[in-house]
Amino acid sequence: GDARIGLIGLGTMGAALASNIAEKGFDIAVFNRTTQVTRDFAAGAGELAPKITPTETLEAFVAALATPRAIILMVPAGDAVDQQIAALKPLLDPDDLIIDCGNALFHDTDRRAAECGQPFLGVGVSGGEEGARHGPSIMGGGGPELWDRVEDIMLAISAKHEGEPCAALMGPGGAGHFVKMVHNGIEYADMQMIAEIYGLLRDGAGMEAEAIGDVFAAWDEGPLKSYLIEITAKVSRARDAESGAPLLSVIVDAAGQKGTGRWTAIESQHLLTPVPAIEAAVVARNLSSRREERAAGEAIFGAAPQPFEIDQGLLERALIAGKVLCYAQGFVMIAATREAKGWEIDLPQVARIWREGCIIRSAMLDDMAAALADHPGENLMRTPHFAALLKGSHGALRQVVAQASLNGHPVPALSSGLAYFDTMRTGRGTANVIQGQRDFFGLHGFEHVNGKTGQHGPWAKG
Numbered sequence: 001g002d003a004r005i006g007l008i009g010l011g012t013m014g015a016a017l018a019s020n021i022a023e024k025g026f027d028i029a030v031f032n033r034t035t036q037v038t039r040d041f042a043a044g045a046g047e048l049a050p051k052i053t054p055t056e057t058l059e060a061f062v063a064a065l066a067t068p069r070a071i072i073l074m075v076p077a078g079d080a081v082d083q084q085i086a087a088l089k090p091l092l093d094p095d096d097l098i099i100d101c102g103n104a105l106f107h108d109t110d111r112r113a114a115e116c117g118q119p120f121l122g123v124g125v126s127g128g129e130e131g132a133r134h135g136p137s138i139m140g141g142g143g144p145e146l147w148d149r150v151e152d153i154m155l156a157i158s159a160k161h162e163g164e165p166c167a168a169l170m171g172p173g174g175a176g177h178f179v180k181m182v183h184n185g186i187e188y189a190d191m192q193m194i195a196e197i198y199g200l201l202r203d204g205a206g207m208e209a210e211a212i213g214d215v216f217a218a219w220d221e222g223p224l225k226s227y228l229i230e231i232t233a234k235v236s237r238a239r240d241a242e243s244g245a246p247l248l249s250v251i252v253d254a255a256g257q258k259g260t261g262r263w264t265a266i267e268s269q270h271l272l273t274p275v276p277a278i279e280a281a282v283v284a285r286n287l288s289s290r291r292e293e294r295a296a297g298e299a300i301f302g303a304a305p306q307p308f309e310i311d312q313g314l315l316e317r318a319l320i321a322g323k324v325l326c327y328a329q330g331f332v333m334i335a336a337t338r339e340a341k342g343w344e345i346d347l348p349q350v351a352r353i354w355r356e357g358c359i360i361r362s363a364m365l366d367d368m369a370a371a372l373a374d375h376p377g378e379n380l381m382r383t384p385h386f387a388a389l390l391k392g393s394h395g396a397l398r399q400v401v402a403q404a405s406l407n408g409h410p411v412p413a414l415s416s417g418l419a420y421f422d423t424m425r426t427g428r429g430t431a432n433v434i435q436g437q438r439d440f441f442g443l444h445g446f447e448h449v450n451g452k453t454g455q456h457g458p459w460a461k462g
């Protein structure tokens with residue numbers, strides 16, 4: 001065969017990615033377990049059809065590819081990936097490359113890269129269907145010599161920021177999927193903070209969805225300019241086709257999730273690199289699905305959120321502060337993999353490839369890339385540009401969290417962002433009490449301010 005690349009899994013993301021690849025001029029062979037899906041995809045290919053070879057068996061798929069082969073997997077993360085690799089392996093040559101472009105847990109990618117017996121890349125792809133079709137942000141993981149084999153394709157299909165491709169190799173093994181996972185964690189926190197602000201506008205200010213959409217649309221012209229703010233404006237302004245009511249009034253308030261945010265929270269705990277705003281967002285999604293319990297609570301205690309007067313400018317500045325803190329936490333977590341995994345992930349490069357294509361793309365990422373480049377290893381919140389931004393906005397975050405709390409509005413991500421900020425600027429904390437308690441009940445010992453370690457209180461005997 002002479003197809004330059006193959007793709008297995010023509011679900012929403014796979015089909016979009018395959019079309020993108022074909023459109024950029026690469027011959028691509030495609031396969032889907034359910035043959036009808038492949039036929040429908042080929043039938044709908046239009047002018048891209050000459051670039052696409054639809055195949056109906058794995059054998060025909062493998063035979064359609066130029067050697068050494070490069071095969072993208074776009075199947076659901078988890079067992080399906082291992083099963084697909086097992087089914088492919090007997091048909092492959094030793095140097096055929098497998099590229100997992102799904103949302104794999106990076107530990108799985110590490111394992112597959114080490115054990116699957118084929119050259120392997122784990123590649124995080126962000127941007128939803130639209131991104132996959134017209135330009136996603138692409139976070140590669142694996143050996144540079146493997147990345148080189150497909151780099152031209154990855155750069156060609158990726159989003160561009162002022163002509164610069166938003167695709168790069170992040171590091172070895174699972175590094176690409178790790179960065180994608182943290183991206184999704186930031187995505188969860190950013191989305192949750194926006195939802196909290198929406199709640200203050202709806203239940204505090206008593207605004208209609210459409211008017212709330214106008215507020216977000218206006219913010220999208222300022223420092224908050226970002227994809228998530230833009231689509232929140234659109235979602236808020238949309239109407240239900242059936243009833244004509246605001247769409248948000250008919251969407252059930254229980255958030256779904258596929259697990260990447262949870263993985264970020266869990267992994268951050270293992271790395272001892274807290275990402276509390278992300279954790280709060282995961283918790284909020286989990287609690288959102290407990291609708292009956294929430295209704296039962298309301299029946300006993302009364303509805304929590306009360307109307308109060310809100311300054312929209314204050315909300316905007318609070319969200320700016322919150323957003324900076326979400327990203328700061330995510331970047332610190334990525335930096336921590338240097339020690340934990342030995343992955344020298346280039347933080348400014350991460351910020352650069354997130355500037356277009358991905359879900360958390362945002363005008364702020366330009367300044368983040370610059371700040372991370374100018375101050376290697378520094379928490380974003382302490383870099384001069386963002387320190388100045390926080391100095392100008394943390395007061396607003398504090399007021400919003402305080403007013404929200406006084407008026408019964410749960411704002412878990414915003415308040416945990418604020419607690420993180422305050423904790424990380426408290427030189428003298430309160431863990432001396434924890435250490436005293438630990439020594440009291442378990443003789444765990446503490447470090448004395450004079451530098452001596454293994455010290456004990458007067459309860460220690462002899």
Ligand code: 6PG
Pocket residue numbers: 103125126127128184187256257258259260261358359
């Ligand atoms: C992206 C998204 C995408 C998807 C995730 C998270 O970057 O394109 O993050 O990967 O939306 O699956 O979605 P959940 O909210 O379902 O966990």
